[in-house]
Amino acid sequence: MSETKAFQPDPQYLVQVRGLKEYFPISTGFTQTTMLKAVDDVSFDIKKGETLGLVGESGCGKTTVGRTMLHLYKPTAGEIWFGGKKIEKGPVMTEFRKKAQLVFQDPYSSLNPRMTVGDIIAEPIDVHKLCANKKERSERIQALLTMVGLSSEHATRYAHEFSGGQRQRIGIARALASNPAFIVCDEPVSALDVSIQAQVLNMLEDLQKQLGLTYLFIAHDLSVVKHISDRIAVMYLGRMVELASSNELHHNPLHPYTISLLSAIPAPDPDKAKQQKRIVLKGDIPSPLHAPSGCPFRTRCSRCTAICAQVNPEFLEVSPKHFVACHNL
């Protein structure tokens, strides 16, 4: 691991992740435990003010990447660098907790039903003691509510009085409360209806421009991710298989999994749908507890050869800023 020791943070990147691993012990018998490799050796960088999209199917580890990055789970291995500093216990962590926030997927279970909306939004303020007095605190709540398109009288109401889209706005206001630089958006729109989804996506884009935010945008819907992201990373069974700018990934996907993922999206256009050639993958996603040897995708891959079962392909830059992990390109 001499390479990681020599790691020097690059100032153009706000977040740099190197060799991130997150293993969960799962009891598989009376005395046995097996390691579930939810995230296995993932490295990537996010520029300041950029949106990195993270896509993959359920169980591929995309949420775990987001949460481990924020140190909500203790990483099994790997380093997270934020603003040129390595995140570890101590004052760096306290500062990091303020500067990096999370927007949750489910706007119904992520808001405390016993707290008023004002208290929910002010929780980061209270935890980090960001406001000197009550007046300042309530002014800050009002400002945050306006920022996400809610009105100030909403502060005294409870979460159950709001619709899904409004609740997601509350969740976003809470994430903004501590003036963060970086926000992990974990499927922020997948629980919302289409017409509301567009409202929230537009708001996230506006806030990014206004406040200079950096996003990690996690979602399973590729068309949403393509819309909002500058670059997209594709994950499969705990590993990153492809990373490129969003247009490059759409027009020139290289990994067989990305290709089939793109072709599986049903086009909302009857004529195009008729011409669309779907590459339907055979079989299901293997259980991460019994991940295949070598390349994790080989059991469903059409290009699979002998080497795929033996060696896990390296994540290499095949053309400028386009990374792929595949033996048979």
Place this chain on the structure above:
Amino acid sequence: MQHLLEVKDLQTTFFTPSGEVKAVGGISFNLDKGKVLGIVGESGSGKSVTAYSILQILTHPGRIVGGSVKFHGKELIGIPEDEMRKVRGNQISIIFQDPMTSLNPVYTIGNQLMEAIILHTNRNHEQAKERAIEMLRLVGINEPEKRIHQYAYELSGGMRQRVMIAMALACEPDILIADEPTTALDVTIQAQILELMIDLQKKLGMAIIMITHDLGVIANMCDEVVVMYAGRICERGTAPEIFYRPRHEYTRGLLRSIPNIENDDKTRLIPIAGTPVDLLNLPKGCPFAPRCERAMKVCLSEFPAEYWVAQDHIASCWVNVLENIGAPLEALGGQDAAKGIKTGGEEAAQ
């Protein structure tokens, strides 16, 4: 011409403690043999309740309060329960959204498959088992002889949905209602299931009612589309009509608000303003009027009638009436009169 399924002015209300919720407020549509009809709408628009009303599997406090559902020309509403039971699962069957909870966890999947077969056909236990294996093979499950002895928890989400489809098709229904069959599944698994459904539809020739909120699924599967909002039908017609020449502001808004993956420059999405309507306090006129950009005075006070706006395209919107587009549904030669209508609205096709 007699339609396979004729729904007319169907009304379903939930009598909740806080008031009457008109989940379905008088909708009409037809389904012909071998066609795929899509019902699209957001949550709470009444699309699932429509399906449950057709099959009469509404749970308390929901009740059908009016209208008619004719199947093969025979009225289904008001017939005795034991007669309805012969239709349900036999001639009209349903696949539910969540394959995780709609299979019984304490019975083997073979047991559950055979239950439907024995109930609706004259097959004995052995023959039913054969049929169950045959059905599992049809939906692409490998080693069906082994699988019929397994329980739902041993199968993945996609496999469970295949079992649900096998169960629904075991009695060769005339109509298959699919209530968000792929919403709980991943995209690659969704592609598998949609492919399977298109395949089986061609092979067995049944009609499908596809309920979904995903316009992509609709575009891929459906011949005809019904767009619902707040328990009412905004417009209905053939898929190209609805996608390329929408004649209702809600449909236009929906089509505009989905991000297009083909779009490389980051154009802003155009969302539909406001929030979905509260079904407990439905507005007097058109339920979409409070969110509609082109709402007029009349929209707030009266519900627009259904108008032919083109051949094979019916819309309920006052804007069309005002612009003299279309002919009233009940007018003489409605559909034929609609032939001559100039179609506009191409701008929303993109």
